Amino acid sequence: MAGAAALFATVSCAPINGPRSTSADSLQAIEADMRAHIAVLASDEFEGRRPGTDGERKTLSYLAREWQEAGLQSATNDPANPWFAPVELALWAQDTSTARFIRDGNEVEVPADQVALFSSGRRTLIEDSPLLYVGKQGTTLEQSELAGRIAVMEWDHPQRNFQRDALLENGAAAVLAIMPDAVSFNEIRQIRANGAYRLADGPGAATLDGIVTADAATTLLGERYSALKEASARAGFRPVNLGVMATLEATSVEAVVQTHNLVAKLPGKVPDSGAVLIMAHWDHFGMCGKVEGEGEDRICNGAVDNASGLAFLTELAVRLSSGRALDRDVYFVATTAEEWGLLGARAFTRDPPLPLESIVAAFNVDTIGLAPRGEAVAILGEGLTLLDPEVNAIIMRMGRRVEARDFAAQFVTRQDGWALLQSDVPTLMVSSAFARPDLMRRYTKGRYHGPNDEIDEVELGGASQDLLLHLEFVRHFGSISAHPGS
Template identity: 60%
Template sequence: MAAGAPAKRRTLAILLAMLAASCAPAPIGGPPADRLATIEAELEADIAVLASDAFEGRRPGTPGEAKTLRYLAQAWQAAGLESGTNDPANPWFAPVALQLNTPDRSEARFYRGRRELPVPAGSVRLYTSGRRSLLERSPVVFVGRAGEALEQSELAGRIALMLWDHPRRIEQHEALLDKGAAAVLAIVPDAGELRELADRRAKGSYRLVDEEDGARLDGLVSADGARALLGAERFASLSRAAGLPGFRPQPLAVEARLEATSLQAEVRTHNLVARLPGRRPETGAVLLLAHWDHFGYCAEGEEPLAICNGAVDNASGLALLSAVARRLPAAGFDRDVYFLATTAEEWGLLGARAFARDPAIPLDSIVAAFNVDTVAIAPRGGPVAVVGHGLTDLDDDIARVLAASGRAAGDHDYANRYLRRQDGWALLQHDVPTVAVSAAFADHPALERFMRERYHRAADVADGSIVLGGAAEDVLLHLALVEHFASAASYPARAAVPGD
């Protein structure tokens, strides 16, 4: 369907009827088609609500956040979960303080020697994560599609000019900044994508309010701006060279003066934390998490066509968590099972990072964590890939659960390309064994098609193109994973807990 088409709506009465029909625990392995069809209908109903225009794209600090958290808390409480914040002053909802930076003004001027290079008006847009960023006559280097493999010495103090035309552009952008680039300018050749990115950036970005990592400066450059800056032939030759093996950053004999300012405000948002109490909590906990946020009104205007609804990313992950919660046994397992819906993932995994810094439970008590993100992509019967494979001690046990469930393993190396782009990365950095186990990340063509056509766009709506077969199978797989890792018998690894 066309971008921004209104999302389907389901009434609460229909949803509750579906839940009542599907609350029995699912057995491991070979579920009948009617059971999977019931789960698919349940997922579809939840996604339709969470990705509806009424939820306004689920942006942190907006009425859409309140609707989202209220809907999830009611669903999880009805499933038998209780508050997991372990904070009587903030049951269910753990506060997260964010700073909103909204672009104010910017100026970009380029020089070759003493001569200023004219660029078309509006062809360069600059943004700062702080109140003001200023670079005086810094050298510009063309890095093409390189970033993660570059040395800091190649970037320090330089303005990196990158191409925004490849699947790993987000990882490249972050790597360039992390490795010391003074600023990153992304050449976005597609005019429609450039407009969407600029519209979204105009709405502002978030950072944790007490974060002190320095202001970052970055920007967007149109294809016309790049041709004016480099010359049409030089831009074409550099773009071709960037695709060749062994390409290295190319100095441009160009300097730039860049300045950007932003307006700042504090935004109060929340993580949602729930739990199913275990019979032996001293043996640790299992954590399931998914981010609830998306971009809200991501284009100019306040009409439905301007909403980024985030149906696949990540209403589908939330729907999977709710489906799992409804099927857990009321008596629980040996270990506590925690459910976490994080805020502001889209702005740098901020909610997960806030949870890791001020956790509801000691991080070293978590024996296994499973992140769920962007799952409504793969059909039934496909393999499963693990984001984070090879980085934890969970792999062998996950393989056993996959085999017992009749699921084949997919390309874990491919799935690991998305490691730093999901909440699990924030927990891994604190030594919490965290993975994402998903059919979606094993279906390369379907995932890449989603990333190319709908990811972070108004086209990510709850329409007939969403595929839920693999997600329904993943519901049963996550039930099996919880059952395995929440049992002290099947997974005897014992976490450190207070009082030992």
């Protein structure tokens, strides 16, 4: 994509210019306006919003038109790239993989369709390395425990991606994740077969990770596997050497993908007084459904994840711009490649359009379209910033309450706000969706990252109330008198 002019010129979807409700705070109006955006962004025409595809062009063109119509201005601070901040990714697409396992001097035959390996380089080979069962551990393990070993982890928990990355960063030669069921195995294999991204200027060392079925784990370990899995759930569990050696090899094909963050702002009245930042990721997985039969739906539309967040940001911009100007600038950022490791958010922190220390408060919005009206909210990032007292006071003043603290804490590292927190930007995600663990679990087990995450199943009752709450957050932190800052 060549920049704003090309994006605006080629988009086929017109902005939603129809009249909005005369009551900007009407919950019915908010729901209707958000649903109209989701209907566009999660439509088949947008092909699942995968970075580097025509779906990206349509997505960013639509959002930029809507945001410009709402009164926002480009905020990239780069005249060569207004609105769209370039992010260069390396795409590694799976080519070949082989796995060989030895137990007690004998080769153990594991069917090839029960193992899938992925390399973040052209070729990665791990020879005669011992398997170490770590269960759900990762961040607390020392390099001395992992070096030269293939870590075998469980996938059926919320911190799985963070655990896998931590194991590799802490020195594991490779990581094998045991999938809880065939559906999960096939889903991950399909998504990863289409390629995985990393920042082009990121760490250069190639890594190898893979997935295996529960049947493969049982083939390798017999009845011992179920006992190990049960033991790993108990306090005090330590990694266990499995007595199995493995040789793993994977090759990939590399391509460079040019993608973009969308960066805009609503200017404040007082220059150099800091900024409030609102963020949501625009990307999804594109074509990722199963290839089983002619006519099979393969588009992963991502209506909840995260067309709902994009709709939320857009309507927040509309309602903020129609009111009195705030003291501080309000930045709106739609990030790329969140699904591949918060890459767009990390790129934003590496080359920010404003000093990160000038951001007095940031709020991420992700997977918002699940809860009905009248629900509590959960706070992802609670206890990690100095924002808590003011945020909690606003929540109470708006007649809301905070619940599901332990559940929400499991997701802090899995959303773009984590990349900001790691750069010392005070960031929270306040969401009614994460205050309903039952709804979130049902979503993640059913529609999450699948072709059935479509608009028909989006619930915006809680999201509409959350939007009113975020209006108050932005107005509060955008005011020098309400929040003087440091």
